[in-house]
Amino acid sequence: MKNIFLILFFLSLVLTLPAQRTILHAGKVIDGVSKKVMTEKSIIVEGKQITAIENGYTDPDDGDQVIDLKSHTVMPGWIDMHVHIEGETSPDNYLKRFTNNPADIAFNSTNYARETLMAGFTTVRDLGGSGVNIALRNAINYGVVVGPRIFTSGEGLKITGGHGDPTNGYRQDLMGDPGPIEGVVNGVEDARKAVRMRYKNGADVIKISATGGVLSVAKDGKGAHFQEDEIAAIVETAKDLGFHVAAHAHGDEGMRRAVSNGVKTIEHGTYMSDATMDLMIQKNSYLVPTITAGMEVAENAKKPGYYPKVVADKARVIGPKIQGTFSRAYKKGVPIVFGTDAGVFKHGENAREFTYMVEGGMPAMEAIISATSVPAKLLGMGDQIGTLKAGYLADIVAVPGNPLEDIEVMKDVKFVMKEGKVYKN
Template sequence: MKKLTLTLLAVLAISSVFAQRTIIHAGTLIDGVSKKAMNEKSIIVEDKTITSIENGYVTPREGDEVIDLKNHTVMPGWIDMHVHMEGETSPDRYIREFTDNPADRAFVSVDIAKRTLMAGFTTVRDVGGSGVNVALRDAIAKGTIDGPRIFTAEKSLAITGGHADPTNGYRDDLMGNPGPMDGVVNGVADARKAVRQRYKNGADLIKITATGGVLSVAKDGKGAHFQEDEIRAIVETANDLGFHVAAHAHGDEGMRRAVANGVKTIEHGTYMSDATMDLMKEKNSYLVPTITAGMEVAENAKKPGYYPKVVAEKARVIGPKIQSTFTAAYKKGVPIVFGTDAGVFKHGENAREFTYMVEGGMPAIETIICATSTAANLLGMGDQIGTLKAGYLADIVAVPGNPLEDIEVMKDVKFVMKEGKVYKN
């Protein structure tokens, strides 16, 4: 009996040493940190983790799986810091506010999650929806459905009549008086309660609408929407609970108030002034450009009836300006992280943002770093994702050719691995 036990232990020891590995032969490798690409590398993956990256093309041993990406550029899975996973643009979007149930949005979100993952985005930050995106996050984490790793703000916070007031634009008898439970804030006490409600509902971060918006049915798209004491209370309460705060902002005064009071990311930033750019640098606050959304709403505004009149008028003016603001912010040295506002355009087309960022003056390698290690660090996951390195989770994507020579190839993802599992090859 003793001899048999020793034999079994020996077999187990040998099998653990020679556990099945996946070896990715990468023709070109971008690690998510360095500004230089590397050639002819082998990424060794075991279970969910990268165990090593070797020079040259490692010869497999018995039982290894080899994935040949010698004609591809291999990089960390991309991170989109601004998405809305519960739906996407359509001419009937405003009517569906009254016809769709949460279950309807949930079924739609399953397809959206898969499209997003297949497009190379292994992690996303959902900055405003409902409890559906919390359930979606959990279902993906459990392996029930396929999709990216999700960090969610659950319901965005707004003032009464603000961009994320859930009854904004409704007829009088349907407006009611939403409060902190619904993410509507008027005063410091409301602000703290609304943050704590998001915590109770399962959020991972807080998102406020610091100014008016484009797609909400309200005239103002630029005005400041929170008082500074309200923003301060939101940030303090969020930080107590381990959250960072993101702020939707088009107008300059609203984003200035947000940055001055500790908000970590500014979404859109359309009318950002030089002074606010300087403040963002001082406070190490990041711009999330969402250029794709700006381009999309400007185009949709040209289609008769696509948006309500009040929305179309804002979209025509605000949309085209986002890219030029991005260019100015980049030249100024404002910290920037990748984000698209997918949902305002079709999910799965998130990689369009890389092209617009390059057009706006950012080198291709920097756009990739923005979408990998920079984003991972902001999410507090910089020691697990966003970099191709031993000990990190095996979130890996590949595109044909070389994106540093032709950024358009980022739209043609051929390989997706998340936590060591191949979803597209």
């Protein structure tokens, strides 16, 4: 009996001790919402959350951990709204479709996830893969794998022969006739079934290929692919199941159909007309520019044999146009949200997009906000991530110097915290 009382006594002492805190002494703070830079702040983290942001450099209590970021700019963890976390560009990528097993894809994806997190991206929206991306998301959530918080579409939706049809480029006896289970949609009933299959498989968002694409082994890079009734059925069914819809689109007609029928984000937007830009403003649809991917494919197309000829021909033409479309859209007032298409270039280089956005005419602060509070709201997490504020999850990154003076420092991430855990310091 005496031992029980002693145990209870010591347990009561432990329970009354103050919880250990992590205190970040931040020289400069960008909170992800305000366009004003704050200076000399202390960000207090307990468990997974920010509990306070205090003026000056708070003195620690016994047991507190202090991290000195006085020479850094501290921001919310960044959010990339367009990645492909399962794979990465290489000259033999098209061969890998026949040599890689799902296990190979899965193991490689864990490296890409880690690289993405270490680059400062604590949340990503994965827009299309084989389905391994759903398992990877779960493994990260369970703490089995280190990586960013993932919202994924699983396999994207496309038409027969369209961008993303898994058997494009195969010899005829291997092509078969993939359908809604594989994400290949022809008609309204297929469209509804394909969305419901994504729901069944555990996806978070629906992605469609509204036009042709660059890297698919098909000659069409910009023609409209879905009929309007198919897009309407996809959006309606997705809404019923709690999804928003993202549309890969290079050609203008495919974009117009997508935006008119309720698609929330347009990915790439290469040949977007002024009329479609006006429609996006009216509908509050967002452009996800992916300028880095455009730059990368244009460069790779110059390398003999890097892409099949049908792909290289498209990449040389479409790639260089994306930054110009972004500039026009930004100046016109189209809503912009940060996204890179990482996987088309090397994972971990996502911050290149900040440089291209600033070069394209967007002020550095707006580019940062487009990668913090803006995507957080689109993902339905605007009250949890994307902002440095008491009560929010402690997703925090820091770079040396001042990105408003030199946007290149965004590529030099020195500190990464996700949900209160330090991954890079």
